[in-house]
Amino acid sequence: MDTGRRLRAGALLRLFGNWKPGRRDIASSIQGHITQLVCDGRLPFGTHLPSERDLARELGVSRTTVAAVYDRLRASGHVETRQGAGSCVARGPADTSEVATPWYPVGTHAEIDLTQAALPAPTELFADLLARAAPAASRYGEGHGYYLYGLPELRAAIARRYTDRGVPTTASQILITTGAQNALALSLAATLRPGSRVLVEHPTYPNALAAIRRFGGNCVPVDLEPAGWDCERWREAVREARPDLIYCVPECHNPTGLTMPEDCRARLVDIARLAGAALVVDETLTDLTLDEPSPAPLSRFAREGMLLLSIGSLSKVFWGGLRVGWMRGPEAFIARAAAVKATLDMATPVLEQILACYVLAELDAIVAPRRAQLRANRAALMDILATSMPSWQTATPTGGISAWVRLSAPVATRLSEVSRKCGVVITPGPLFGIDGSFEDYIRLPLTLTNEMLPEAMRRLVHAWATVRDTRAVEPPTLVATV
Amino acid sequence: MDTGRRLRAGALLRLFGNWKPGRRDIASSIQGHITQLVCDGRLPFGTHLPSERDLARELGVSRTTVAAVYDRLRASGHVETRQGAGSCVARGPADTSEVATPWYPVGTHAEIDLTQAALPAPTELFADLLARAAPAASRYGEGHGYYLYGLPELRAAIARRYTDRGVPTTASQILITTGAQNALALSLAATLRPGSRVLVEHPTYPNALAAIRRFGGNCVPVDLEPAGWDCERWREAVREARPDLIYCVPECHNPTGLTMPEDCRARLVDIARLAGAALVVDETLTDLTLDEPSPAPLSRFAREGMLLLSIGSLSKVFWGGLRVGWMRGPEAFIARAAAVKATLDMATPVLEQILACYVLAELDAIVAPRRAQLRANRAALMDILATSMPSWQTATPTGGISAWVRLSAPVATRLSEVSRKCGVVITPGPLFGIDGSFEDYIRLPLTLTNEMLPEAMRRLVHAWATVRDTRAVEPPTLVATV
Numbered sequence: 001m002d003t004g005r006r007l008r009a010g011a012l013l014r015l016f017g018n019w020k021p022g023r024r025d026i027a028s029s030i031q032g033h034i035t036q037l038v039c040d041g042r043l044p045f046g047t048h049l050p051s052e053r054d055l056a057r058e059l060g061v062s063r064t065t066v067a068a069v070y071d072r073l074r075a076s077g078h079v080e081t082r083q084g085a086g087s088c089v090a091r092g093p094a095d096t097s098e099v100a101t102p103w104y105p106v107g108t109h110a111e112i113d114l115t116q117a118a119l120p121a122p123t124e125l126f127a128d129l130l131a132r133a134a135p136a137a138s139r140y141g142e143g144h145g146y147y148l149y150g151l152p153e154l155r156a157a158i159a160r161r162y163t164d165r166g167v168p169t170t171a172s173q174i175l176i177t178t179g180a181q182n183a184l185a186l187s188l189a190a191t192l193r194p195g196s197r198v199l200v201e202h203p204t205y206p207n208a209l210a211a212i213r214r215f216g217g218n219c220v221p222v223d224l225e226p227a228g229w230d231c232e233r234w235r236e237a238v239r240e241a242r243p244d245l246i247y248c249v250p251e252c253h254n255p256t257g258l259t260m261p262e263d264c265r266a267r268l269v270d271i272a273r274l275a276g277a278a279l280v281v282d283e284t285l286t287d288l289t290l291d292e293p294s295p296a297p298l299s300r301f302a303r304e305g306m307l308l309l310s311i312g313s314l315s316k317v318f319w320g321g322l323r324v325g326w327m328r329g330p331e332a333f334i335a336r337a338a339a340v341k342a343t344l345d346m347a348t349p350v351l352e353q354i355l356a357c358y359v360l361a362e363l364d365a366i367v368a369p370r371r372a373q374l375r376a377n378r379a380a381l382m383d384i385l386a387t388s389m390p391s392w393q394t395a396t397p398t399g400g401i402s403a404w405v406r407l408s409a410p411v412a413t414r415l416s417e418v419s420r421k422c423g424v425v426i427t428p429g430p431l432f433g434i435d436g437s438f439e440d441y442i443r444l445p446l447t448l449t450n451e452m453l454p455e456a457m458r459r460l461v462h463a464w465a466t467v468r469d470t471r472a473v474e475p476p477t478l479v480a481t482v
Numbered sequence: 483m484d485t486g487r488r489l490r491a492g493a494l495l496r497l498f499g500n501w502k503p504g505r506r507d508i509a510s511s512i513q514g515h516i517t518q519l520v521c522d523g524r525l526p527f528g529t530h531l532p533s534e535r536d537l538a539r540e541l542g543v544s545r546t547t548v549a550a551v552y553d554r555l556r557a558s559g560h561v562e563t564r565q566g567a568g569s570c571v572a573r574g575p576a577d578t579s580e581v582a583t584p585w586y587p588v589g590t591h592a593e594i595d596l597t598q599a600a601l602p603a604p605t606e607l608f609a610d611l612l613a614r615a616a617p618a619a620s621r622y623g624e625g626h627g628y629y630l631y632g633l634p635e636l637r638a639a640i641a642r643r644y645t646d647r648g649v650p651t652t653a654s655q656i657l658i659t660t661g662a663q664n665a666l667a668l669s670l671a672a673t674l675r676p677g678s679r680v681l682v683e684h685p686t687y688p689n690a691l692a693a694i695r696r697f698g699g700n701c702v703p704v705d706l707e708p709a710g711w712d713c714e715r716w717r718e719a720v721r722e723a724r725p726d727l728i729y730c731v732p733e734c735h736n737p738t739g740l741t742m743p744e745d746c747r748a749r750l751v752d753i754a755r756l757a758g759a760a761l762v763v764d765e766t767l768t769d770l771t772l773d774e775p776s777p778a779p780l781s782r783f784a785r786e787g788m789l790l791l792s793i794g795s796l797s798k799v800f801w802g803g804l805r806v807g808w809m810r811g812p813e814a815f816i817a818r819a820a821a822v823k824a825t826l827d828m829a830t831p832v833l834e835q836i837l838a839c840y841v842l843a844e845l846d847a848i849v850a851p852r853r854a855q856l857r858a859n860r861a862a863l864m865d866i867l868a869t870s871m872p873s874w875q876t877a878t879p880t881g882g883i884s885a886w887v888r889l890s891a892p893v894a895t896r897l898s899e900v901s902r903k904c905g906v907v908i909t910p911g912p913l914f915g916i917d918g919s920f921e922d923y924i925r926l927p928l929t930l931t932n933e934m935l936p937e938a939m940r941r942l943v944h945a946w947a948t949v950r951d952t953r954a955v956e957p958p959t960l961v962a963t964v
Binding site (some may be wrong): 046053080090116118119120121122123126127131134135137138139142143144145146147177178181182185191195207210211241286315320321322323324332335336340342343344346347348349350351352355366399450 | 502528530550562572598600601602604605608609612613615617619622623624625626627628630643659660661663664667671676688689692696775801802804805806814817818822824825826827828829831832833834837
């Protein structure tokens with residue numbers, strides 16, 4: 001499958017982090033790196049790989065070694081080669097583990113998955129809300145079922161939540177979307193042109209970067225480290241890049257867990273306004289602040305004549321499988337985004353939206369125990385990190401579902417590759433950055449409870465020791481996750 | 483709201499159909515035409531309208547008249563004007579009718595809506611299936627809820643349906659999407675580049691045209707009239723246009739209701755293959771053939787080395803509010819489309835997919851009574867058209883949910899404008915075409931039962947008489963729809 005994206009050998013090597021050919025089994029090491037890059041999405045399906053000759057030269061290894069690597073990658077299904085067309089990234093072996101246990105997706109993997117920063121649904125409440133939503137669903141079934149803007153009662157309920165947060169909002173300013181990602185995609189599709197520059201926090205949410213690129217934008221990173229949002233830096237970045245759009249995650253930022261201070265908010269809005277840039281504010285995690293309540297939303301500072309879009313969803317506060325999100329914006333823009341939505345998926349499912357109405361009505365009761373659980377998980381994670389990995393540095397996240405962990409060496413890609421062999425899957429930092437940044441970071445989720453956390457850390461520590469010692473990997477005995 | 487699309491006066495006039503300034507109330511006539519074009523989507527939100535001077539000159543009316551029209555359109559909310567930036571299409575007045583009756587979207591409008599070719603859900607069965615799906619939903623709630631490719635059991639069930647139709651298929655060749663529109667969008671996003679040429683049947687489904695344009699494609703029409711698919715014409719069109727993709731609806735084509743003959747199918751696939759063009763086959767309506775069973779699916783004729791994608795959904799056979807569709811294609815392409823999906827909406831909702839599993843298990847039982855009802859509706863529509871509008875010509879649709887009605891004069895846009903005032907909303911032909919074609923067609927749905935059909939036709943006949951006589955419109959007494 002040819003996406004037309006051709007990767008040069010030098011660019012591939014940069015994605016390897018600080019890889020150097022060791023003495024033992026170089027082919028396996030190269031194969032592991034490439035497999036990892038395919039699995040975590042940094043080498044998208046269809047990417048043209050460099051020729052064997054070029055890659056061999058760049059890596060400083062023999063062509064025979066690279067040929068062997070490509071052979072193995074073909075055998076594992078991660079690469080396909082066509083006569084005359086070179087080698088492309090393929091999907092990898094079919095994900096048969098999913099199929100093995102119908103109706104029951106959790107607990108079937110021997111691997112502990114630390115890549116999903118997502119909580120399960122509150123299952124009893126879920127069943128209860130579903131039962132309550134069913135009669136309304138049947139009544140809606142008497143109609144045609146297409147609601148381009150969303151169900152009126154859901155739009156109104158979300159507008160009320162904004163109003164309650166101090167941002168007077170009418171239902172006509174709300175567009176219901178199929179999750180927050182859909183809201184982001186619509187925001188981008190309705191504003192960007194090919195070559196538009198988009199300012200993003202650096203690091204930031206990987207699927208935001210992918211969506212910006214999908215709609216023709218060029219991501220311009222503004223560093224968050226070490227002190228969070230530096231308004232002067234943003235002002236300069238705007239002056240230099242003259243962006244069409246600024247994307248920010250001001251609460252419980254993913255992956256850092258930072259929350260933008262109150263005094264920065266009005267200033268950032270002002271910077272966007274003066275630059276004539278649209279400002280897309282991702283509030284997906286706003287309800288999951290763990291210490292202080294959220295500061296005033298950025299939309300409080302919006303002024304006439306600027307385009308400020310807030311996006312949110314129930315995926316993080318209720319359940320990722322409930323794909324209901326929204327966009328809040330000027331009514332005329334909402335109409336424009338809806339016209340885009342008609343081309344992408346026509347409308348968000350009705351049943352989901354009815355359920356979302358019931359979830360919203362109970363949201364405070366849903367959020368309170370989740371916060372308590374995340375606080376406990378956070379404490380446990382920070383404790384175990386301090387004890388077992390004292391050389392790593394982690395600022396305590398102020399909210400959200402993840403911690404941004406700084407390693408004591410820039411080996412995140414290699415660590416994630418070795419971790420997988422040790423039975424724990426982690427997300428390496430460069431996924432959250434541009435051009436291979438954050439090789440000294442990994443993201444860990446706050447979703448593991450005390451039961452699972454020790455085993456996950458045991459495996460991670462083992463992987464770390466392996467990476468530091470660059471010894472061969474001896475996988476520990478696997479314990480099935482429950 | 484500025485989409486950057488600027489419409490010249492001449493182009494706007496072409497969209498008016500065969501409009502000529504009459505003697506009475508020219509401003510109202512122009513206003514009505516523009517409102518209609520905004521309402522049916524041919525003037526998308528954000529389109530820049532021509533200046534008053536240019537439009538006045540093109541229409542052959544005074545500038546004062548056009549100024550009055552723009553004033554009224556601003557007052558009605560269909561146009562907004564900014565100092566120095568000219569006039570743009572706005573959304574129009576907020577759709578408050580939706581909000582009036584929470585939880586019960588049907589039967590609240592005094593207008594009879596003939597624009598939605600969609601049936602209600604089989605409501606009793608819907609409630610039953612929902613109750614049966616609930617326990618599985620709760621179990622899934624224990625997991626993270628993200629299934630980029632779709633639930634394994636749904637993928638397997640859809641693969642089985644293809645296999646049963648004579649196209650051996652594995653679950654790994656299926657991507658679950660948020661309705662067929664989502665499947666189409668993913669197909670296009672993963673194949674088109676800016677300027678790609680896409681061959682389409684002419685007329686065709688309006689949202690397909692919009693999606694092709696959204697992803698940078700140029701639509702190249704291949705006429706279906708008068709005799710359906712003419713393979714020689716397709717071969718020539720491919721030779722001339724050298725398209726990257728061909729989009730076709732071979733069963734129960736929307737809007738014509740035509741079904742592609744058996745002998746044409748292998749040939750069309752061959753034409754696509756030889757041209758190296760991807761072939762996207764929209765089978766959304768395949769299960770709703772009303773006379774003969776569907777011929778062999780086009781995918782039966784696919785050969786190694788070509789990209790043939792089939793898309794389908796449950797929206798038409800079960801309910802539009804259930805937004806579950808799919809794409810069938812080569813496994814490597816499915817992976818590529820899934821990577822696009824991650825940027826557009828992450829995943830299709832889990833609850834919808836579980837319900838879809840139950841719907842699929844009952845599909846034959848669901849489809850049989852729907853077909854019977856559509857056959858009865860079709861007979862009633864053809865009868866009443868023959869009786870009350872003998873000058874119109876309608877080929878009996880072989881399936882699907884709509885009839886393509888040829889008027890005896892090219893006045894579809896005007897007729898749709900007047901119809902609205904008479905209490906019945908219809909879709910004018912040009913919505914299904916490129917560059918203002920099909921001004922002598924309207925689409926009528928097969929969804930009206932004997933109860934509603936006579937009243938809908940009474941209003942339509944009245945509108946027709948008004949258009950033909952170019953007399954002032956006297957709205958008939960409205961009867962609330964039930």
